[in-house]
Amino acid sequence: MDNYKFLEDSPWFIFMNHGYSPASKLLDENNIFINSASLYLNLLEDIDTEGKTILDIGCGRGGGVKTYSEVLEFNKIHACDYNEKFIDFCKHTHNDIEFKVCSATELTSAYNQNTFDIITNVESSHCYFDFPTDEDLNIVYPTDNAGFLIRHVFGLNKFFNGVSSILKSGGVFCYTDAFSKDQLIELKYSNFNTKFKNIVDSDITKNVILACEEILDTLSTDTIPNSMVKKYMEHVAKQKIIEYKSGQKYLKFICTK
Helix, strand or coil, rough: CHHHHHHHCCCCCCCCCCCCCCCCCCCCCCCCCCHHHHHHHHHCCCCCHHHHHHECCCCCCHHHHEEEEEHHHCEEEEEECCHHHHHHHHHCCCCCCCEEECCCCHHHHHHCCCCEEEEEECCCCHHCCCCCCHHHHHHHCCCCCCCCCCHHHHHHHHHHHHHHHHEEEEEEEEEEEEECCCHHHHEEEEEEEHHHHEEEEEECCCHHHHHHHHHHHHHHHCCCCCCCHHHHHHHHHHHHHHHHHHHHCEEEEEEEE
């Protein structure tokens, strides 16, 4: 992903999500990425993590799993991303975490069945596109909605199939992302509700908007050393505030296999 080449001179830039506020009290208040780290901790709020094995899918530059390793008491932490440069960066930057290059739609090619107690996925499922399986082709999809992307449904189906396969029986799947109106329809037509049970969903849009606003406040100071990164963060925060206030939702799902 050449779009992220400017990050090569910023090894401190390890988070790429929109954040959550109020920030977790488990974190150092001087951490410039406290809101981004708090999104990961909020996702695991009230989840028993002690002695458990976790996989973070779509780990990016590893900020989330680094937070897990520093704050929570997991037995083993695994993470994967399809971006080879990100995984290479993670392997050279974060210790005691098992990183793999792996697409979110091909999880069973990299991990065994019934392996993980907990699986997390933060702000990346909107990027999952794939081709249909025979099962996908037996479903009738909407034809009157120009924004409905059927290949996204196929990608989500393969993602949820993979998560269900490698998650232990009774294991917990913690999933959060931004959803447009069309993406919510795509999620509805996916196999999410059939692959998992005890699904509890929460709308945390207001918390993410507040985090983006706080990021802009931070950027008004001299805490970010790289001007290109600062410009990137400012652009993303401003754009997401507009989108969330215009109807896009940021949802969190906690469910079990």
